[in-house]
Amino acid sequence: AQSVTQPDIHITVSEGASLELRCNYSYGATPYLFWYVQSPGQGLQLLLKYFSGDTLVQGIKGFEAEFKRSQSSFNLRKPSVHWSDAAEYFCAVGATNFGNEKLTFGTGTRLTIIP
Amino acid sequence: DVKVTQSSRYLVKRTGEKVFLECVQDMDHENMFWYRQDPGLGLRLIYFSYDVKMKEKGDIPEGYSVSREKKERFSLILESASTNQTSMYLCASSLDSGANVLTFGAGSRLTVL
Numbered sequence: 235a236q237s238v239t240q241p242d243i244h245i246t247v248s249e250g251a252s253l254e255l256r257c258n259y260s261y262g263a264t265p266y267l268f269w270y271v272q273s274p275g276q277g278l279q280l281l282l283k284y285f286s287g288d289t290l291v292q293g294i295k296g297f298e299a300e301f302k303r304s305q306s307s308f309n310l311r312k313p314s315v316h317w318s319d320a321a322e323y324f325c326a327v328g329a330t331n332f333g334n335e336k337l338t339f340g341t342g343t344r345l346t347i348i349p
Numbered sequence: 350d351v352k353v354t355q356s357s358r359y360l361v362k363r364t365g366e367k368v369f370l371e372c373v374q375d376m377d378h379e380n381m382f383w384y385r386q387d388p389g390l391g392l393r394l395i396y397f398s399y400d401v402k403m404k405e406k407g408d409i410p411e412g413y414s415v416s417r418e419k420k421e422r423f424s425l426i427l428e429s430a431s432t433n434q435t436s437m438y439l440c441a442s443s444l445d446s447g448a449n450v451l452t453f454g455a456g457s458r459l460t461v462l
Contacts, residue, residue, distance in 0.1 A: 243389070268450075277353070277439060277453035278392075324391060336382065336407065337451060341391035 236261040236327045240340035247315050248348050255310040255343050257299075257325030266328035267308040268337065269299055273321045281323075284308065295319070320347045352376070353454035355440050361460045368427040370457050372440030379444060381423035382451065383407075383415065386437040395438075398423055430461045 237260045247253050259265060266285055270278040282293025289301040299310045308325060325340045356371040374381065380399055384392040384407075394407030396415040404415050412434060416424045423442075427434055437458050441451040 240391075270451075270453075275455075277455045278441075278451075279453070280450060283450060336394055336397055338394075339384075339392040341389060 236265060236329055236338045238325050238327050238338055238340035240325055240343050242343045243341070244344045244346065246346040246348060249317055250314050253310075253312045253315045253319070253345070255323050255325075255345070257308045257310065257340060258306050259308060259325070259327040260306065261327055261329065264303065267299075267301060268326040268328065269293065269297070269308075269310050270324045270326060271295075271321045272324065272342075278324060281310070315345075315347055317347045317349070320345055353440055353442055353452050355438075355454040355457045357457050358455065359458050361462065362430050363462050364431060366430050368430050368459065370425040370438055370440075370459070372423045372425070372454055373421050374442040374452070375421065376442075377420065378442035378452075379420075380442060381417065382441045382443075383413075383423065383425045384439045384441065385409070386439055386456070392439065395425065430459075432461050435459060435461045
């Protein structure tokens with residue numbers, strides 16, 4: 235079974251600073267990988283996804299993530315954060331075998347932006 | 350865009366009551382899911398469904414059941430609500446492509462007193 239670890243429960247970053255949110259996964263093959271964002275009181279919105287190919291993937295809102303097989307990681311980055319990026323971020327892993335379409339989510343990282 | 354609608358955003362129920370959480374999606378997605386979200390625990394899968402009248406247990410199905418009589422609608426049922434079921438419940442759907450991209454509803458926050 236797959237699993238996801240987000241080691242940082244809460245991160246505080248100054249507006250305009252760079253951001254990196256960590257995500258490590260466990261799966262027996264190359265998985266599907268996702269980052270979702272949840273603004274207060276809202277459902278989750280897909281930021282980006284990795285299925286195959288280029289290990290650096292671009293997403294919405296200026297986010298990117300890099301798949302590193304050797305480290306079993308899929309860290310999310312943004313070069314300059316905006317106050318509107320304050321939210322909770324979830325990394326998720328999906329199995330690639332047909333008939334197993336469910337996702338497993340990490341526990342989330344809450345991002346606070348200070349002026 | 351796919352829209353997933355959860356009819357109740359906030360509910361307050363008493364212990365022992367039967368609770369129905371409704372979810373409707375409008376883009377003919379095959380797969381539907383119910384997660385619960387708790388602080389520090391992230392999202393945990395309760396039940397999912399690949400097709401009408403089909404259901405599969407997720408990681409935490411105890412105390413819950415589901416119903417999928419129509420493709421667009423997936424209901425979560427708490428037969429006898431308990432205080433430890435106070436939580437945020439998120440419904441999601443996805444195409445039957447194996448690509449796992451989920452579209453989520455806005456959530457239903459349930460409080461059981």
